[in-house]
Amino acid sequence: MRRPTIADIAQRAGVTKAAVSFALNDQPGVSPATRARILQIAQEIGWQPNSAARALSDGRAGAFGLVIDRPAGFLGAEPWFIQLMVGIQSELAAAHTALLFTVAEDKQAEIELYRRWWGQRRVDGVLVVDVRLDDARIPVLKELGVPAVAIGPAQSAGGLVTVSTDDGAGARTVVQHFARLGHERIAHVTGMADLWHTRERTGALRDEARAVGIEAVSVPADYTAEGGAQATTRLLRRRTPPTAILYDNDLMAVSGLGAAQRLGVDVPDQLSIAAWEDSVLCRLVHPSLTALTHDVVAYGAHAARSLLDLLSGSSPGDQAEPAPVLTVRESTAAPAA
Amino acid sequence: MRRPTIADIAQRAGVTKAAVSFALNDQPGVSPATRARILQIAQEIGWQPNSAARALSDGRAGAFGLVIDRPAGFLGAEPWFIQLMVGIQSELAAAHTALLFTVAEDKQAEIELYRRWWGQRRVDGVLVVDVRLDDARIPVLKELGVPAVAIGPAQSAGGLVTVSTDDGAGARTVVQHFARLGHERIAHVTGMADLWHTRERTGALRDEARAVGIEAVSVPADYTAEGGAQATTRLLRRRTPPTAILYDNDLMAVSGLGAAQRLGVDVPDQLSIAAWEDSVLCRLVHPSLTALTHDVVAYGAHAARSLLDLLSGSSPGDQAEPAPVLTVRESTAAPAA
DNA sequence: GCCAAGCACTATACCGGTTTAGTGTCAATC
DNA sequence: GATTGACACTAAACCGGTATAGTGCTTGGC
Numbered sequence: 001m002r003r004p005t006i007a008d009i010a011q012r013a014g015v016t017k018a019a020v021s022f023a024l025n026d027q028p029g030v031s032p033a034t035r036a037r038i039l040q041i042a043q044e045i046g047w048q049p050n051s052a053a054r055a056l057s058d059g060r061a062g063a064f065g066l067v068i069d070r071p072a073g074f075l076g077a078e079p080w081f082i083q084l085m086v087g088i089q090s091e092l093a094a095a096h097t098a099l100l101f102t103v104a105e106d107k108q109a110e111i112e113l114y115r116r117w118w119g120q121r122r123v124d125g126v127l128v129v130d131v132r133l134d135d136a137r138i139p140v141l142k143e144l145g146v147p148a149v150a151i152g153p154a155q156s157a158g159g160l161v162t163v164s165t166d167d168g169a170g171a172r173t174v175v176q177h178f179a180r181l182g183h184e185r186i187a188h189v190t191g192m193a194d195l196w197h198t199r200e201r202t203g204a205l206r207d208e209a210r211a212v213g214i215e216a217v218s219v220p221a222d223y224t225a226e227g228g229a230q231a232t233t234r235l236l237r238r239r240t241p242p243t244a245i246l247y248d249n250d251l252m253a254v255s256g257l258g259a260a261q262r263l264g265v266d267v268p269d270q271l272s273i274a275a276w277e278d279s280v281l282c283r284l285v286h287p288s289l290t291a292l293t294h295d296v297v298a299y300g301a302h303a304a305r306s307l308l309d310l311l312s313g314s315s316p317g318d319q320a321e322p323a324p325v326l327t328v329r330e331s332t333a334a335p336a337a
Numbered sequence: 338m339r340r341p342t343i344a345d346i347a348q349r350a351g352v353t354k355a356a357v358s359f360a361l362n363d364q365p366g367v368s369p370a371t372r373a374r375i376l377q378i379a380q381e382i383g384w385q386p387n388s389a390a391r392a393l394s395d396g397r398a399g400a401f402g403l404v405i406d407r408p409a410g411f412l413g414a415e416p417w418f419i420q421l422m423v424g425i426q427s428e429l430a431a432a433h434t435a436l437l438f439t440v441a442e443d444k445q446a447e448i449e450l451y452r453r454w455w456g457q458r459r460v461d462g463v464l465v466v467d468v469r470l471d472d473a474r475i476p477v478l479k480e481l482g483v484p485a486v487a488i489g490p491a492q493s494a495g496g497l498v499t500v501s502t503d504d505g506a507g508a509r510t511v512v513q514h515f516a517r518l519g520h521e522r523i524a525h526v527t528g529m530a531d532l533w534h535t536r537e538r539t540g541a542l543r544d545e546a547r548a549v550g551i552e553a554v555s556v557p558a559d560y561t562a563e564g565g566a567q568a569t570t571r572l573l574r575r576r577t578p579p580t581a582i583l584y585d586n587d588l589m590a591v592s593g594l595g596a597a598q599r600l601g602v603d604v605p606d607q608l609s610i611a612a613w614e615d616s617v618l619c620r621l622v623h624p625s626l627t628a629l630t631h632d633v634v635a636y637g638a639h640a641a642r643s644l645l646d647l648l649s650g651s652s653p654g655d656q657a658e659p660a661p662v663l664t665v666r667e668s669t670a671a672p673a674a
Numbered sequence: 675g676c677c678a679a680g681c682a683c684t685a686t687a688c689c690g691g692t693t694t695a696g697t698g699t700c701a702a703t704c
Numbered sequence: 705g706a707t708t709g710a711c712a713c714t715a716a717a718c719c720g721g722t723a724t725a726g727t728g729c730t731t732g733g734c
Contacts, residue, residue: 003456003458005689005690006690006691007690007691015712015713015714016715017690017691017692017714018692018693018694018713018716019712019714021691021693022692022712022713025692027692028711028712029712030712030713031711031712034712034713046456048457049690049691050393050457050458050689050690050691051389051392051398051457051458051459052388052390052392052393052458052689052691053389053393053689053690053691053692053719054690054692055719056387056389056390056393056689056690056691056692056718056719056720056721057690057691057692057693057718058691058692058719059719061388061389082418082440085438089439093439098439098459099439100400100437101436101437102435102436103422103423103426119383119385120385120387120388121340121387121388121389122388122435224617225617228621229621251617251621254621254622255621257623258621258623258625259623261623280561280562280588281618283562284562284565284566284588284591284592284595285591285595286594286595286596286598288595342719342720343720344721352682353684353685354684354720354721355683355686355722355723355724356682356683356684358722359722364722364723365681365682366683367683368683371682371683386720386721387719389719389720390689390720391720391721391722392689393688393690393719393720393721393722394688394689394720394721394722395721395723396689
């Protein structure tokens with residue numbers, strides 16, 4: 001059966017398409033009685049607006065885009081993204097906006113996708129994650145004029161609207177936690193070195209360690225389980241290994257825990273471990289992991305909100321999330337004497 | 338700057354919109370010279386078809402829908418879905434079809450979403466995951482006439498096209514592996530009891546255990562870390578606990594491992610553990626987990642392919658994936674004497 | 675030399691909405 | 705009693721594509 005259109009409603013109500021459109025959109029131009037009759041008919045025959053027709057008419061796609069381009073093997077185990085998506089959707093559902101989601105091979109493919117989506121008017125704007133130091137996506141998005149919100153540090157996005165977490169505060173919290181427990185030599189296994197997150201965290205960690213008078217080193221990894229395990233193994237084989245390690249995500253932390261256990265290093269007796277980003281992963285391993293907890297769902301919601309605001313003409317400005325809080329579990333303790 | 342339309346091309350080429358449309362769509366009706374000129378101009382000004390206009394004209398949305406309605410906390414840690422999406426996207430990208438992805442609160446919300454997407458012509462078809470025994474989505478999709486492919490057992494979907502894995506073979510493989518190691522009392526921690534997967538696996542496991550003459554019990558859980566840990570704890574506290582456990586997903590297996598370790602039960606010396614669905618999670622914990630490996634990316638690609646075929650008018654029929662193979666790692670061994 | 679056929683292209687309708695300009699009716703105003 | 709204005713509505717254009725009917729010109733067949 002054909003899906004009903006406003007022409008069907010118009011015919012039944014004995015008015016024109018225009019009158020129906022007015023009634024359905026709460027526009028003036030129809031009497032209360034006619035409006036009620038039209039709404040009644042629309043309800044009865046189960047009319048819903050054809051998104052293509054509406055998009056064509058008002059020039060809006062009614063959809064946002066989100067692309068992720070980390071390697072597929074990694075993505076799967078990262079709760080962060082899905083949490084973020086849940087948050088994004090919670091805002092978009094109310095705004096009757098859909099989300100186009102894609103996993104891209106690399107940054108170049110991601111840029112191509114933006115060009116296509118924008119060129120074909122498939123999206124009204126995009127959300128950008130994993131902002132790099134010299135990110136090729138930013139100038140392209142600006143050149144195209146795509147409304148975009150970057151999920152990352154305010155200074156990162158060269159003029160795009162941002163929503164950011166307080167990476168500095170997180171780093172300081174962990175350093176202080178380790179220092180208070182008595183650790184004097186700590187390490188930090190990071191994500192990709194050219195991510196803004198990484199730079200922010202590394203800088204703050206170094207400064208805070210200096211301030212409280214302990215040794216700290218950041219070693220680069222890549223957010224993957226393999227990377228986390230390798231970095232851990234190398235750190236623990238040093239002549240003077242660290243007594244505590246902070247990992248830039250939960251996956252590397254869990255993987256680092258496994259690597260330490262394989263080397264016969266007891267956690268937390270011989271090594272304390274903390275994860276940046278809390279998730280079910282941190283809770284289910286043994287020992288459970290101390291982690292920086294932060295409401296990623298709300299983060300996603302705020303990003304989506306900012307993009308909606310941007311499109312409605314207001315300037316949302318750069319938003320800051322509350323600082324992450326440390327959830328202490330079994331994996332951190334005083335270092336062995 | 339306004340995005341170019343075929344009218345712009347037509348003007349520059351000194352022909353009508355129709356001629357341009359013919360040229361761009363490889364339709365007869367224009368001379369080779371004119372066609373070349375039009376393509377050249379389109380290329381130059383960076384024309385791309387407006388998806389809304391095309392959708393309105395030919396009645397296709399150019400997008401598929403995928404909804405997931407498991408609890409958000411769980412979703413994040415499940416690599417399976419993202420792997421599936423990567424596979425889906427790989428097929429869709431080539432077909433210039435977008436994917437609308439949403440996380441729904443519950444089955445009812447999911448059904449509402451289908452009604453909206455379909456009513457508004459936002460999607461041309463949907464992919465259905467997590468098929469239940471008496472699944473309320475199926476009759477709705479059939480009533481609406483939405484082209485749909487169910488990712489699950491062939492008999493599950495009441496007439497929808499399906500793409501399925503061989504759950505029976507997987508169950509038999511694991512039972513045989515445990516039996517060969519010498520286990521005589523095994524357990525199976527399942528996902529939601531009303532999922533078709535669960536029924537298939539439970540039945541095959543019971544039959545195969547009987548065939549090889551060992552004891553087997555399936556206990557229901559819910560795919561979550563908490564559920565897996567609780568089921569494990571209860572099993573290990575029995576008077577005669579199992580010496581091997583199969584978990585219906587990787588997350589519960591990892592969580593079960595943690596629970597066993599917490600009870601002081603050594604894996605694999607006192608307890609063997611296997612996971613259904615392999616992923617990075619299985620590799621990164623210590624001991625690493627024996628798991629049923631299966632190409633989820635290909636699975637997703639096949640499902641997307643089936644839906645594309647369905648829409649192009651052919652009847653893809655029910656597709657079966659290759660049986661999963663067992664990847665043996667550190668977590669399974671002969672039981673303690 | 676006339677008619678038919680084929681070709682290259684134009685004009686226009688159409689998809690299903692939104693929007694703008696215009697029209698007829700009625701009550702209020704002077 | 706004529707004028708004004710508000711109101712309720714209609715007619716039609718428009719968004720950017722696709723598809724169909726039609727037109728003028730060339731070519732071929734007999």
